[in-house]
Amino acid sequence: MAYLSDIEIAQSCKMQPITEIAKRAHVDEKDLEPYGKYKAKIDLSLLKDTNKENGKLVLVTAITPTPAGEGKTTTTIGLADGLSKIGKDVVVALREPSLGPVFGVKGGAAGGGYAQVVPMEDINLHFTGDFHAIGAANNLLAAMLDNHIQQGNKFGIDVRKITWKRCVDMNDRQLRFVTDGLGGKANGVPREDGFDITVASEIMAVFCLATSITDLKNRLSRIVVAYTFDDKPVTAGDLNAVGAMTALLKDALKPNLVQTLEGTPAFVHGGPFANIAHGCNSVIATKMAMKMGDYAITEAGFGADLGAEKFLDIKCRMAGLTPDAVVVVATVRALKMHGGLNKTELNTEDLGALEKGIPNLLRHVSNIKNVYKLPCVVAVNRFPTDTDKEIDFIIAKCRELGVNTVLSTVWADGGNGGIELAKEVVRLCEEETGDFTFSYEDGMSLTEKIEAVVKKIYGGDGINILPNAAKQIAQLESLGFGKCPVCIAKTQYSFSDDPTKLGAPENFTVTVKNVKVSAGAGFVVVLTGDIMTMPGLPRVPAAEKIDVDEDGRISGLF
DSSP states (O other), X not given: OOOOOHHHHHHHSOOOOHHHHXXXXXXXXGGEEESSSSOEEEOTHHHHHOOOOOOEEEEEEESOOOTTOOOHHHHHHHHHHHHHHTTOXXXXXXXXXXXHHHHTTSOOOSEETTEEEESHHHHHTTTTSHHHHHHHHHHHHHHHHHHHHHTTOTTOEEEEEEOOOEEESSOOGGGSSEEESOSSGGGOOOEEEOEEEGGGSHXXXXXXXXXXXXXXXXXXXXXXXXXXXXXXXXXXXXXXOHHHHHHHHXXXXXXXXXXXXXXXXXXXXXXXXXXXSOOBOOHHHHHHHHHHOSEEEEEBSSSIIIIIHHIIIIIXXXXXXOOSEEEEEEOHHHHHHHTTOOGGGTTSOOHHHHHHHHHHHHHHHHIIIIISOOOEEEEEEOOTTOOHHHHHHHHHHHHHTTOEEEEEOHHHHGGGGGHHHHHHHHHHHHHOOOOXXXXXXXXXOHHHHHHHIIIIIIOOSEEEEOHHHHHHHHHHHHTTXXXXXXXXXXXXXXXXXXXXXXXSOOSOEEEEEEEEEETTTTEEEEEETTOOSSOOOOSSOGGGGOEEOTTOOEEOOO
């Protein structure tokens, strides 16, 4: 049987005018700024003007990712459509895809099969220009920093202690480390520099955590870009860059409204990577989804050790949010990979491999239920090759933790395949009460916070802080950043900092290599393992398969 590709399914769908979707989301026409027929931005005044009580907040997360796939975004969208099918007033809040991975290894990132947000091509490519605005603001700050040094360096910035990088929204390893300012005095001060991918920029984190334009300006002003010869921090506020940066970002800060294939309203806004940043869509979009719907369904990037940990310990802490329920997405295929099977061996029943791999799922579930103390359901994204024995095995193991397992077939069946999951989510929200608890407290030292995440969430024995990182921690605490939450950058492929340790590894330590402050975002970034903030393209990039016909119709985009 030949299956349609995701883009073919999306292109065959008849979208509703965005004005109709806005009505469904209870958005008044005066607050709607259409970007063509099927996209719009929502004015920020809507949050101030509405008196509606907040709806229930549901977080969708997943097991540790594998090449076999989990379908977290697909499940998020299918769950929302399932809730709509059973008569619930629901809005989705998702992250925007980054251009780099779209052309790199992942392909598109707007869901899959019959659980997608559309217009899929726009969402995956330029969308409403938000990421371009973020990149422009980032690079304006970089230009003003280097110009300050060129024009006399009033603050005494040590060019060896510049922490601000330029960015571009593309996977481009060639730009990780560069030397610029060459060509003589008129062309700048020679120094070592580098590029991050736009989604890893602190501007993206600031953008996603800001609650208003005033808050955005305050956060931008606190961004530390460099240190002086006597180790004093220099900020974007010091360089008088904040007003101009905000001018570039003011329209981008308005959430984008689109729709699922079944017409459920969806806010798609912001998108930092969860392995190197906090990995959540914007606070503004989440709060708007909670105001506009009785149920707001959102997701966080990668596995629960990354996206969910940061959603709960950073985003919820800063924005005062408390999830009502959490969905942990898993596949039999991915769990068998965690049990040691090769990707080519996943189509046959193998309870032995599943038994070896299922501790990965159980650790994620236990963290949500026992560390964060939130109601939880496991959604098994079912593939045709999964056997009843394999499914029953997962159900039995999760039941031992007091957590229900529901089968999801949203990729093939859309909202109809998410009805059972929707019913269980409603039950959790209405019948179970969590006792939401962070994994660490504000008053702990940075070292204690890092250690708490490693021990409680990752299942490790502790941390190994390299001498350079220890100096950085001491400096940041002396500057008053010790009370910030920690944003741990680590591989997405393992609970540990070693991507080869699959399943639920034990008896490991996490090596802390570098620690830096994202003062505007309000957290301290902890770099572990070999994590990088600028990805590269794979041997065969997805870009090689993408094309456009004479009528402007795109093909090959996932």
